[in-house]
Amino acid sequence: MRIGILGGGQLARMLALAGTPLGMRFMFLAPEADACAASLGTHLQAPFTDQDAWATLATGADRVTCELEHVPLPTLQYFHQRGLLAPSDEAVAIAQERLHEKELLNRLELPTAQYAAVDSAADMASALAITGLPAILKTRRMGYDGKGQAMIREPGEALAAWHSLGEVPAILESVVPFERELSIIGVRGRDGVCRFWPLSENRHRNGILRLSLCRPGNPLQALAEKYCERLLVALDYVGVLALELFQCGDELFANEYAPRVHNSGHWTIEGAVTSQFENHLRAVAGLPLGCTEARGHSAMVNFIGNMPDSRQLLDIPGLHLHSYGKSAAPGRKLGHATLCGATAEQLAKNTERLIELADAAEGAPPHA
Numbered sequence: 001m002r003i004g005i006l007g008g009g010q011l012a013r014m015l016a017l018a019g020t021p022l023g024m025r026f027m028f029l030a031p032e033a034d035a036c037a038a039s040l041g042t043h044l045q046a047p048f049t050d051q052d053a054w055a056t057l058a059t060g061a062d063r064v065t066c067e068l069e070h071v072p073l074p075t076l077q078y079f080h081q082r083g084l085l086a087p088s089d090e091a092v093a094i095a096q097e098r099l100h101e102k103e104l105l106n107r108l109e110l111p112t113a114q115y116a117a118v119d120s121a122a123d124m125a126s127a128l129a130i131t132g133l134p135a136i137l138k139t140r141r142m143g144y145d146g147k148g149q150a151m152i153r154e155p156g157e158a159l160a161a162w163h164s165l166g167e168v169p170a171i172l173e174s175v176v177p178f179e180r181e182l183s184i185i186g187v188r189g190r191d192g193v194c195r196f197w198p199l200s201e202n203r204h205r206n207g208i209l210r211l212s213l214c215r216p217g218n219p220l221q222a223l224a225e226k227y228c229e230r231l232l233v234a235l236d237y238v239g240v241l242a243l244e245l246f247q248c249g250d251e252l253f254a255n256e257y258a259p260r261v262h263n264s265g266h267w268t269i270e271g272a273v274t275s276q277f278e279n280h281l282r283a284v285a286g287l288p289l290g291c292t293e294a295r296g297h298s299a300m301v302n303f304i305g306n307m308p309d310s311r312q313l314l315d316i317p318g319l320h321l322h323s324y325g326k327s328a329a330p331g332r333k334l335g336h337a338t339l340c341g342a343t344a345e346q347l348a349k350n351t352e353r354l355i356e357l358a359d360a361a362e363g364a365p366p367h368a
């Protein structure tokens, strides 16, 4: 089967790495010249709005999916109308717009932060009356890795926040005093079968994911699965979806969903019976889904801005290294590594060493 992917970054690359043994072939529509997935298939280098490229992809692929949600809606609609796209244009479009996304989560009775739309400076006072302080102002569109967000701690900071985001349509959210950030990754097949991986526990710095831990047996697993399934069913979803959650005691608040494979699920490549990448492709292709059980405990660490020395990394026993082949730049995700073990204790020492190497590399200037 020939799979077309909108986007050519590391998620597309890992999809191709997972699908190649299944006999799948890949074509990537991606505007950048140095798309890191390119070596694993055919790269159509064109803007997402290029209609000739759409036609080439529609001819060259039996199914089309996306590795990023910020693909223009007309592009998604083109492939949807030809019966090629999974997940649907609607599932992706809602995730592109934070207000629509929060409205859907609330309609499905998933608890969320208090929120209000902000379309002008004048809206700020009434929005703050709904959310209280502290609150986070977020652009409704194009935000990722914590970009397009401003924290408001005092009423006097509200206007500065509005200006700092460029006075574009925004959403104000109350700050959820979470103990932990979690994500549940689910997959739904064309036949409606849903499966879920064990919860990931996620630690961020400067809005970017640093560390994901899979510790199977979380007592909140069933609740998280219930919320994720509601979303998968409501969207008549096909493929992998990640739901980001805030844990407060035994409650879960939904933050946002990603209509695609997700960074917090990278541990599933080595740490689960079937990875998120393989199951996404199985779902998109209409094949039976694989088992989503964890093989044990896993820890995944992102490499941001600069790659650690691979000799030092590979010196850590059992480490699985993923270097995406991207050029170094501050704040850029360049790779990750995963450690797996039977127990959390078994992993702790090596994970500490891995984090140390990742932090040291990030502090160093990028390679020339």
Ligand SMILES: Nc1ncnc2c1ncn2[C@@H]1O[C@H](COP(=O)(O)OP(=O)(O)O)[C@@H](O)[C@H]1O
Residues within 6 Å of the ligand: 113, 136, 143, 144, 145, 146, 147, 173, 174, 175, 176, 177, 178, 181, 204, 207, 244, 255, 256
């Ligand atoms: N309402 C909130 N309360 C507390 N923390 C939040 C809230 N919204 C976002 N954050 C923090 O900011 C991070 C990035 O925000 P998120 O909404 O997930 O945007 P992005 O699309 O950039 O991932 C979250 O993972 C969380 O750490």
Ligand SMILES: [Mg+2]
Residues within 6 Å of the ligand: 244, 256
């Ligand atoms: Mg997020």
